[in-house]
Amino acid sequence: MIEDFSKKAISKVGRGLGTVITLQIFGDENEKILDDSFDLIAGYEDRLTVNRDHSEVMSINHAAGKYSVTVSSSTYNLIKLAVEESKKGYGFNALIGPVVKAWHIGFKGANMPSDETIKAKMQLTNPDDVILNDADQSVYLAKEGMELDLGGIAKGYIADRIRDLWHAYDVKAGIINLGGNVLFVNPSPKRANGKWVLGVQDPRQKRGINLTTATVRECSAVTSGTYERFLEINGKKYHHIIDPKTGYPVQTHVAGVTLFTRDSVQAELECKRLFFAGHAIDGWQNDEEGRYGAIFVYDDEHIERIGV
Numbered sequence: 001m002i003e004d005f006s007k008k009a010i011s012k013v014g015r016g017l018g019t020v021i022t023l024q025i026f027g028d029e030n031e032k033i034l035d036d037s038f039d040l041i042a043g044y045e046d047r048l049t050v051n052r053d054h055s056e057v058m059s060i061n062h063a064a065g066k067y068s069v070t071v072s073s074s075t076y077n078l079i080k081l082a083v084e085e086s087k088k089g090y091g092f093n094a095l096i097g098p099v100v101k102a103w104h105i106g107f108k109g110a111n112m113p114s115d116e117t118i119k120a121k122m123q124l125t126n127p128d129d130v131i132l133n134d135a136d137q138s139v140y141l142a143k144e145g146m147e148l149d150l151g152g153i154a155k156g157y158i159a160d161r162i163r164d165l166w167h168a169y170d171v172k173a174g175i176i177n178l179g180g181n182v183l184f185v186n187p188s189p190k191r192a193n194g195k196w197v198l199g200v201q202d203p204r205q206k207r208g209i210n211l212t213t214a215t216v217r218e219c220s221a222v223t224s225g226t227y228e229r230f231l232e233i234n235g236k237k238y239h240h241i242i243d244p245k246t247g248y249p250v251q252t253h254v255a256g257v258t259l260f261t262r263d264s265v266q267a268e269l270e271c272k273r274l275f276f277a278g279h280a281i282d283g284w285q286n287d288e289e290g291r292y293g294a295i296f297v298y299d300d301e302h303i304e305r306i307g308v
Contacts, residue, residue, distance in 0.1 A: 008026065008027055008028070008029060009024060009025060009026045009027075010024070010025050010028070010029050010030075010031060010034060011023060011024040011025070011034075012031075012034040012035075012037075012038065014038055016038070016041045016042060016045055016178075017041065017045055017154070017155055017158070017178055017179065018051060018179070019178065019179025019180070020179055021038070021041065021177065021178055021179065022175070022177040023037050023038070023162070023174070023175070023176055023177070024174055024175045024177075025166070025171055025173075025174040026172060026173040026174060026189045027171070027172035027173060027189060028169075028171055028172065030169070033165075033166065033169050033171065036165060037162050037165060037166075037176075040158070040161060040162060040165060041158055041162070041178075044074070044154070044157075044158045044161070045158075047071075047072060047074070047075050048075060048078070048150050048154050050097070050147070050148075050149050050150075050151065056069075056071040056072060056075045057071075057075065057079075057148055057149070057150060059071075060079075060139045060140075060141060060148055061141070061146070061147050061148055063140075063141070064141035064142075064143065064144050064145060064146045064147070065141065065142065065143050065144030065145070065146070066144070067140070068131065068133065068138040068139060068140035069138060069139055069140070070136050070137055070138040071137060071138070071139060072137075073137060076132075076137040076139065078150055078153070078154070078157050079094075079130075079132070079139055079148065079150065080132055081153070081265070082094035082148075082150055082152075082153055083127050083130045083132065085153075085269055086127035086244075087127045087128065089244075089245070090272065090273045090276060090277075091243070091244065091250070091272040091273060091275065091276030091277075092152060092153075092244075092269055092272040092273070093125060093127065093244035094127070094148055094149055094150060094152060094153075095124070095125040095126065095127055095129075095130070095146060095147065095148060095149075096125050096149070096242055096244050097125075097147035097148070097149040098121040098124045098125065098145060098146070098147055099118060099121045099122060099125060099242055099244075099247045100149075100240075100242055101121075101147075102117055102118065102121050103238070103240070103242065103249075105238060105240040105249075106240050112233055112238065118247040118248070119247070121247065122247045123143070124143055124145050124146045124147070125146075125244060129141065129142040129143055129146060130142070130146075130148070152268060152272065153265050153268045153269060155178045155179070155181040155264070155268065156181060156220070156222065156263070156264035156265035156266070156267055156268035156269075157264070157265045158178065159176050159178055159181055159183040159220065159264035159265075160183070160220075160263050160264050160265055162176050162183070163176065163183055163185050163264075166185050167185075171185060171186070172186060172189065173185060173186045173187060173188060173189045174186070175196075176264075180207075180222075180223060181220075181221075181222050181264060181267075181268070182198065182220065182221045182222075183219075183220045183221075183264045184196045184216070184218050184219055184220075184221075185218065186218055187217075187218055194217070194218075195215045195216060195217060196215070196216055196217075196218070196219075197213055197214070197215050197216075198213065198214050198216060198221050198258075199212075199213050200212045200213065200214060200223075200256075200258050200295050200297065201223060201225065201256060201258075201297075202297075202301075203225055203226070203255035203256045203297050203299075203301070204255075204301065211297060211301065211303070212295065212303055214258070214260065214293075214295060214308045215308070216260050216292065216293070216308060217292065219260045219261060219262060219292055220259075220260070220261050220262070220263060220264035220266070220267040221258060221259065221260055221267065222258070222259050222261075222264065222267035222268055222271045223256055223257065223258040223259075223271065224241065224256065224257055224271045224272060224275040225255055225256030225257070225297075226240075226241060226249075226252070226254070226255055226256070241275070243276070250275075250276060252275070252276075252278045253278065253298050253299050253300075254275055254278050254279075254296055254297070254298055254299075255297050255298060255299050255301075256296075256297045257271060257274050257275045257294060257295070257296050257297070258271075258294065258295045258297075259271040259274065259293075259294050260292040260293045260294065260307075260308055261290050261291055261292060262290030262291075262292070263290060266290055266291075270284075270291060270294075274294055274296070279296070279304075280294070280296065280304060280306050284306065285306050285307045292307055292308070293305070293306050293307030293308035294306045294307070294308070295308060
């Protein structure tokens, strides 16, 4: 039976990574763990953000087409992972920024770009145009106007690093919630079977209203969906998830897909894979490889579950 230490808990809420962050620890009242966790988040945000003029990633973007930029090991390793995954062509592309900005869906000035604009911006999204040098950990974007954006995997990477920190502190159990990117650390203290319960967003309702729930082991849970940001023109809705192959919002009947995996950065990537596939992939679930399960919610609100 799991030890019941759920009544001994601390939590901290703050802003970072463009969202509200909630960290909760069970079985320990050491506030320094949470303070260190927020310091860790701030450090990674300082290096990875593209929402400020200065960061390691922005230094790379400012130097596009001009010269290479050497960055810290953690930034370089995350960029290397992002570029490798972008080359696989399943939907994730860390270079899609210029096209996304042309649409600007979900922000002031959102519009439908012309075909000519989209074609021009698409020329700046080829991951083969990112030159990585392991010897000096430098990154070079070969064309002026290219932009590297790690927003698609940065939360997952940072959540995994917070988990590493908590393991170092021997945290008995906890929840890392980076604005909807959730990572459960160790078995739940609230249930004898150690399982956690997570709500799955109803795509037709405001955030926080759930369509169903999932009972899961220690894992990461990440959702991709079309319901939060969209542009409406002449009665037609264009959601914010751009297909890297076309430059237009991906055509799909999937309103949202929630992934359950061992690692959070893995969940970010696999969420894109299944969302762009638009359906369950045969043989995708593999516990040994940390792919535990998924829940698809379709436009008509019917639900398809894999492994949960």
